[in-house]
Amino acid sequence: MMGVALAALSALLFGVVYQCPWRAVLLAGVVAALGWSVYAELGQVPHLTVLPDFAGALTVGALAEVAAVWRRQPVPLFVVPAIIPFVPGYTAYQSMLTLIRGHFVAGLSLGLSALVIAGSLAVGLAMATAVVRPLVHRRPPPRPPRLT
Amino acid sequence: MSTTRHDPLPDPLTTIAEAGVLLLTAGAETSRVEDTMERLAMAFGVPAQAMVMPTALFLHQAGGPTVMQRVRRRGNNLAVVELVNGWSREAAIGQLPPAAFQERLSSVAGYRRYSPALEVAAAGLAAALLAVLFGATWESAPFALLSGVVAQSVRALFRAHGVSPGVTDFLGAMLACLPALLDAGLGLGHGGAVLAGGLMVLVPGVMLTTGVRDGIAGDLLSSVSRLLEAALVAAAVAAGAALPLYLYILSHGRWPA
Numbered sequence: 001m002m003g004v005a006l007a008a009l010s011a012l013l014f015g016v017v018y019q020c021p022w023r024a025v026l027l028a029g030v031v032a033a034l035g036w037s038v039y040a041e042l043g044q045v046p047h048l049t050v051l052p053d054f055a056g057a058l059t060v061g062a063l064a065e066v067a068a069v070w071r072r073q074p075v076p077l078f079v080v081p082a083i084i085p086f087v088p089g090y091t092a093y094q095s096m097l098t099l100i101r102g103h104f105v106a107g108l109s110l111g112l113s114a115l116v117i118a119g120s121l122a123v124g125l126a127m128a129t130a131v132v133r134p135l136v137h138r139r140p141p142p143r144p145p146r147l148t
Numbered sequence: 149m150s151t152t153r154h155d156p157l158p159d160p161l162t163t164i165a166e167a168g169v170l171l172l173t174a175g176a177e178t179s180r181v182e183d184t185m186e187r188l189a190m191a192f193g194v195p196a197q198a199m200v201m202p203t204a205l206f207l208h209q210a211g212g213p214t215v216m217q218r219v220r221r222r223g224n225n226l227a228v229v230e231l232v233n234g235w236s237r238e239a240a241i242g243q244l245p246p247a248a249f250q251e252r253l254s255s256v257a258g259y260r261r262y263s264p265a266l267e268v269a270a271a272g273l274a275a276a277l278l279a280v281l282f283g284a285t286w287e288s289a290p291f292a293l294l295s296g297v298v299a300q301s302v303r304a305l306f307r308a309h310g311v312s313p314g315v316t317d318f319l320g321a322m323l324a325c326l327p328a329l330l331d332a333g334l335g336l337g338h339g340g341a342v343l344a345g346g347l348m349v350l351v352p353g354v355m356l357t358t359g360v361r362d363g364i365a366g367d368l369l370s371s372v373s374r375l376l377e378a379a380l381v382a383a384a385v386a387a388g389a390a391l392p393l394y395l396y397i398l399s400h401g402r403w404p405a
Contacts, residue, residue: 006281013274018354019227019261019299074180074233075361077226080353084274087351090282093344094387097403100394122360129364 007036007085015081024077027067032082035060039086054120056086061128069136079125088117160192161207163250165215167207168198169234170256172219174228175354179365181205184233186210187240188249200372223307224354226267227261255347264304271300271349291331295346299324303350314384317350321388324350332403338405343389350385352378 010030024120035142039056042048062077099107169187170326181200185207189196196209202222235252238244244252262270275296276289284292299320306316324346332339359374397403 006277010274010277010281013277014353016262016270017267017274017349018265018280019225021227021230021261024230043238070235072234073197074173074226074229075169076174076177076354078331080224080226080357083357084348084351085278085281086355087348087353089278089351090341090344092382092386093340093347093389095242095392097340100390109405122356123324125357125360126364 002039004033004036008033010085014084019079020077020081021073024071024073025081026076027071028064028081031060031063031067031078032085034061034063035082036041036085043071043090050117050120053086053117054090057066057083057121057124058128060086061125062132064137065128065132083121086121088114091117159250160189160194160214160246161196161209163246163253164188164192164194164196165205165207165217166250166253167236168200168207169217169219170228170232170253171220172200172202172205172226173223174232175223175358176229177358177365178202178367178370179285179360179362180229180233184236186276186399191240191242192246197331200367200370202377205236206220209378210378222355224352225260226354228256229257229261231256244363264358267304268297268300272297275299275345275349277345278348279341282341284341284345285336287336288331288336289325289340291336292342292345294327295342296349298327298345299349317381317384318388320350321347321385322392325389325392329392329401332396333401335402337404343393349390350381355381 008029012025012029015028020028034114035056038059039052042052060082061079064075064082067073067078068075091110095107095110095114097107098110103109153197164185167179167188171181171184178200182198185198185200185205186196189198189209191209194212196211198211199206199208200255203220204216206214232253235244235249239246239249272293273296277292279292280286297314302320302323303316306319306397307313325343326344328339328343331342347398355374355378359371359378362368362374363371393403
């Protein structure tokens with residue numbers, strides 16, 4: 001519960017840093033809260049490794065697509081602030097610390113796990129866009145005709 | 149700015165290119181910029197094809213001139229993306245004539261929805277909350293707040309003076325490390341979470357998500373170059389934070405495991 005509040009509030013504040021309009025900021029906070037609760041819920045199940053990160057990013061991406069269609073505003077307004085709490089900053093820091101202490105193998109392994117988490121976030125966002133977008137945009141907008 | 153040799157450029161094309169440049173410099177996806185430019189061209193009666201890269205954009209009118217615009221700076225001002233996107237929607241359905249559209253575009257240059265002071269405050273608070281999320285106590289949170297404030301102000305200040313992005317992020321991370329060293333030196337014991345929270349302010353969030361979204365849309369060049377740029381920024385941040393931390397640990401300072 002505490003984690004959900006912290007994630008949502010930090011997403012709100014990052015919305016301000018990225019200059020999003022305040023209504024979009026509030027909505028991004030809601031998106032982050034729901035995404036983080038999925039992440040935290042799955043995080044209690046043992047041996048899932050990066051599945052919670054993937055599911056959290058998938059939730060954030062899907063809800064942001066819906067929010068963007070609803071508010072008729074660009075998707076990045078909702079995705080960018082809401083995904084920030086998921087960024088594996090602490091793991092990346094641990095990797096850096098372990099490397100400068102001279103434990104190269106452990107440092108590389110931590111760095112690799114940060115990279116895999118980042119990758120699963122990217123795949124989650126990508127899947128959300130690829131799957132949800134055709135569903136919420138029922139008819140694709142007409143493309144301007146090709147020119148010679 | 150433009151590249152024709154023959155007749156003077158028709159006005160709509162430059163207006164459309166300007167809209168594209170604004171979107172691109174604010175951090176919009178490649179497909180959004182291309183789509184917006186082509187729709188505007190249709191609406192303004194000069195059907196044209198657009199090609200957008202992270203560093204330049206082209207707009208070619210069928211049988212007519214081509215406009216090319218070089219883009220050297222890319223930021224993360226989503227307010228501009230939202231505004232230009234909204235106006236383009238209005239213009240595309242004919243509710244906004246080219247002249248009025250142009251007028252709105254010229255008003256948006258350098259537009260900020262929130263003042264730099266508010267931005268710095270938000271970055272500081274966000275850093276403090278993320279530090280707590282990373283396991284710091286509320287006692288250590290003020291140090292993370294300071295770290296986030298330092299990171300954001302250094303970045304804003306150096307960008308305004310035209311220092312190159314890599315150097316900006318390196319120095320920002322280096323200075324943002326100092327409050328974390330203070331926290332550890334005072335024996336509060338959460339220097340790591342404080343440092344990680346402060347550095348989150350420097351995470352290239354817009355670049356990363358835009359890179360991923362470009363990849364889905366099939367704009368592979370943009371996707372690869374944006375993700376590479378994000379990776380370089382992350383490397384610069386890590387290197388910048390590592391230097392003071394390394395010297396501190398070398399001098400036998402207290403640092404939590």
